[in-house]
Amino acid sequence: MAAGAAPLRMEAAFRAARRQRRAATLLGLAVLLACLLASAWVAEAHPARLLEGLPRIGEYFHRILPTLRREALFAGAETEGSLAFWFYRLDSWAWLLFETANMAALATLMGAAAALALCFVAARNAGAPRPLALATRRLLEALRTVPEIVFALILVWAFGVGPLAGILAIALHSTGALGKLFAEAVENAGAGPWEAVRAAGGGWAEACRFGLLPQVLPNLLSYALLRFEINLRAASVIGFVGAGGIGEELYTVIAFNHYEEISAIVLLIILCVAAIDLLSERLRHHVIGAAR
């Protein structure tokens, strides 16, 4: 073969491979588009209905906006158009929000603790017996597939109306969601230290505690803090079924069309989530920087 033939041949091969890749990408996009259209058809997401409904969303937002008057903005709760009038039940809402945040915090803690125990069993690389690992993974799957609100309905029936049912419901769902993420973090950890602890005569729990946990702790913490934010939102609506928190109040004001109160409560929830977001960011950086 001539000396210059190989580069030409490789260029031709490169072009052929690129053509093939492009064809595959185009085919994939076409299939995706077809699936999208099919699912839109099944879900009755017709463009006409979308266009029809869109202005009404705007209308709703317009309705829940408070009527504030600049000159009366800081007047007392009796004056229409003032902030105090908008948030006239701030004291009870604040208490309910506090309860909601506590529910979320407690549920996150319980869920994270359970997930921490289960993730080492579920992870492929941590040496738990295979049948047990598979069973644990299925359990975590089942826990995160059931929405909080469904757990809450069952638990309200069992434990009665109140925050306890809500906390347990959110904790169960969190265990499933966090357990999967934790286990994946563990699977990405290096196996060397785990093996070293086993080789030093350490048991399974010790190998996980010393060989794996320090490697994955920052990851686990940021997942748990993210879950805390998600759980705050979950705790805000779980009251819809009587499981405590501000949800019951939100449900009432939505059902009775107390428009201004809806916006007031939603705004409070957003502020709360933002506060937790800021706090968790700080905490995460602190832990990543710390020695263990």
Place this chain on the structure above:
Amino acid sequence: MLELQGLTRRFGAVTAVDRVSLSVPEGQMLGIIGRSGAGKSTLLRMINRLTEPSAGRILHDGRDITALSGRALRAWRADCAMIFQQFNLVQRLDVLTNVLIGRLSRRRGPLARLGALLGLFTAEERAMALALLDRFGLAETALQRAETLSGGQQQRVAICRALMQEPRLILADEPIASLDPANARAVMEALREVNRGQGLTVLCNLHDLAAARHYCDRILALQAGRVAFDGPPAELTPARVEAIYGIPEAVLAAEGAPARAALVH
């Protein structure tokens, strides 16, 4: 006395270690050499049962190691400390805790083990760890994270962790393959010192023939899982080396040199 009887390990169709029989008297420093994939690591890892043998037996002072399980197996693993090529320290933990890991196996009873899980070690355990670190010139680094140490320092921390186990023997799996020559020497000296000073049996996988000749009492060569040579370093003639590696020793040394130079830079 450590005895291997027809020890065999198969991975699918491949026989990594093939009927290796061997007895290692107390206090010997045994170097195991051979090409990559000759079965050196598998052989060592079978001795502490990180890898299960497919056939054959391991005896230590007449006790059948291959039959151990549960707590007895953990106690045996504590008796034969392992040192790894990649050190296998927990990078995000401090040096002191890494050394204390060597003590986990000596915890008896559920309460003591629970305490260890919470990271509670006794003042005696800490004193023992610090004394070991001090012996290897590492006491000052005790509170640093392991990841801040150089490779040579990390391997010496790993030796401290191994000695914390108060082992009867040490299994060193390519302890110097990731180190530059100066650190390699320091680590081999340390192993030699615990072998001579404390009378610990040392089984050491080595790539470096010169190190094996210089530090070991006896050399075992593996070739495709079988024992190709077993004797004192003096008997490992160039002809024997060529038979084991398939190339003359000079070529082998030249092959190793650039790789070692690359590790330094």
